[in-house]
Amino acid sequence: MISFLREAAHVKPSQKQLDWFEMESYAFIHFSPNTYTDLEWGNGNEPESIFNPTKLDCDQWVRAIKSAGMKGMVLTAKHHDGFCLWPSKYTEHSVKNSPCQKDIVKEASEACRRGGIKFGFYLSPWDRNSSYYGTPEYNDYFCNQLTELLTNYGEIFYVWFDNACGEGPDGKKQIYDFQRYFDLIHKLQPKAVIFNDFGPDIRWCGNEAGVARHSEWAVVPTELCHFAEPVTGPGPLAEEGNLSYMYNTDQEIGTMSNILYSKGLAFVPAEINMSIRPGWFWHENEEPHSLERLFKTYLTSVGANACFHLNLPPNREGLIDERDIRRLEEFGELLRKEFSTPKAAKVEKVPGCPATQPKYTITFDQPIKATELKYVVLAEDIAEGQRVEAFRITADFASGAQYALAQGTCIGHKKICQMQDPFALQNPLINDRTPEIRQLTLHITAARDEVLMKDIVVY
Numbered sequence: 001m002i003s004f005l006r007e008a009a010h011v012k013p014s015q016k017q018l019d020w021f022e023m024e025s026y027a028f029i030h031f032s033p034n035t036y037t038d039l040e041w042g043n044g045n046e047p048e049s050i051f052n053p054t055k056l057d058c059d060q061w062v063r064a065i066k067s068a069g070m071k072g073m074v075l076t077a078k079h080h081d082g083f084c085l086w087p088s089k090y091t092e093h094s095v096k097n098s099p100c101q102k103d104i105v106k107e108a109s110e111a112c113r114r115g116g117i118k119f120g121f122y123l124s125p126w127d128r129n130s131s132y133y134g135t136p137e138y139n140d141y142f143c144n145q146l147t148e149l150l151t152n153y154g155e156i157f158y159v160w161f162d163n164a165c166g167e168g169p170d171g172k173k174q175i176y177d178f179q180r181y182f183d184l185i186h187k188l189q190p191k192a193v194i195f196n197d198f199g200p201d202i203r204w205c206g207n208e209a210g211v212a213r214h215s216e217w218a219v220v221p222t223e224l225c226h227f228a229e230p231v232t233g234p235g236p237l238a239e240e241g242n243l244s245y246m247y248n249t250d251q252e253i254g255t256m257s258n259i260l261y262s263k264g265l266a267f268v269p270a271e272i273n274m275s276i277r278p279g280w281f282w283h284e285n286e287e288p289h290s291l292e293r294l295f296k297t298y299l300t301s302v303g304a305n306a307c308f309h310l311n312l313p314p315n316r317e318g319l320i321d322e323r324d325i326r327r328l329e330e331f332g333e334l335l336r337k338e339f340s341t342p343k344a345a346k347v348e349k350v351p352g353c354p355a356t357q358p359k360y361t362i363t364f365d366q367p368i369k370a371t372e373l374k375y376v377v378l379a380e381d382i383a384e385g386q387r388v389e390a391f392r393i394t395a396d397f398a399s400g401a402q403y404a405l406a407q408g409t410c411i412g413h414k415k416i417c418q419m420q421d422p423f424a425l426q427n428p429l430i431n432d433r434t435p436e437i438r439q440l441t442l443h444i445t446a447a448r449d450e451v452l453m454k455d456i457v458v459y
């Protein structure tokens with residue numbers, strides 16, 4: 001078992017996965033005929049004439065994205081209704097037959113480059129418009145569209161697929177040739193990470209509500225042994241018995257007991273995605289979620305070894321709604337306020353501890369008031385693998401008393417331990433304590449192999 005855990009500790013990310021992790025948060029843009037019909041899933045027979053964003057301004061989208069500190073955009077180039085936001089050669093169901101007459105993929109990718117953020121796209125395999133859907137020719141059609149998107153719009157950081165697989169014209173479902181799609185992406189955009197329910201680079205967290213697992217491991221099983229319960233996921237891959245072991249609603253994915261019954265392991269971190277509003281597309285009567293909800297989701301995504309993918313739906317004019325713009329600005333301001341000024345402190349590794357159970361002291365230049373201690377942010381050097389299984393943070397108060405302040409499981413790319421919630425009343429436990437803290441100690445209580453910490457920062 002020990003040797004197996006050691007093996008798990010050495011499963012390493014690719015450079016493109018590390019680059020993706022560094023981004024931490026990026027935006028989804030859901031825009032299609034649904035924006036004009038008030039639907040979430042179009043039927044595929046909406047007339048192109050309804051798609052008419054009269055004030056389209058992708059620079060405005062980019063400004064909104066950047067105001068919340070997000071580092072990229074993922075545009076729904078084609079949603080389930082099959083309508084293409086670029087003038088694809090392979091279908092008539094696109095912007096080219098709409099009053100818009102603009103290549104929105106081009107406008108958006110160029111705006112991203114002007115604004116200094118990365119660009120990627122969502123291309124729905126489920127296509128309710130294409131007459132090829134449900135036949136083997138559909139995979140050719142899909143690859144032709146992928147090729148257009150991968151070759152005409154500069155560098156692509158992300159290709160985002162979902163596994164929705166609905167009815168074809170004859171009631172038949174499509175068998176998606178995902179391996180062929182992946183090979184094409186590897187060939188044409190080798191630096192792009194690919195999202196799918198099951199990976200290969202980034203996997204779904206299992207819900208669309210922005211909720212991470214208690215322990216979000218980046219190293220997950222690629223195949224389970226026979227004595228573990230067979231797990232089945234949705235979609236054709238799972239039906240073929242292929243990749244279903246990464247079924248992403250499993251709460252224990254990646255934990256010690258889960259990987260113990262695995263035949264192989266891969267580095268496939270989770271993305272936490274949700275929309276700023278209840279729907280993915282813009283609906284006049286919907287309001288953005290509260291600042292508190294966005295901030296809490298940030299803590300349980302970026303702060304829990306995942307990335308945060310937040311959807312912003314443009315309205316019928318082709319602009320991000322002013323209500324959402326204000327919420328994003330507030331969100332960006334709050335993040336800057338909470339995380340821009342670390343407390344001056346010296347971090348030292350305590351000599352003589354085992355490599356899998358190190359201790360670090362964080363000694364403040366000046367003792368700080370307990371009520372000023374808001375977050376301890378931890379990071380492992382995940383380029384070498386993810387290792388920490390459990391940790392605890394204790395505080396030495398100036399009076400000599402010692403208290404445990406936080407404890408947790410995974411660290412990975414980043415773990416934000418919250419001490420004081422800006423939205424709650426101040427933590428009475430901390431307020432009642434002797435107020436001045438001289439030093440904190442981080443105890444790693446269990447790890448899969450030698451612990452390599454990259455950052456220990458206090459705010």
Ligand code: FUL
Pocket residue numbers: 040162163164280
């Ligand atoms: C899902 C889709 O069915 C939703 O409409 C949305 O695009 C979401 C991000 O992915 O699978």
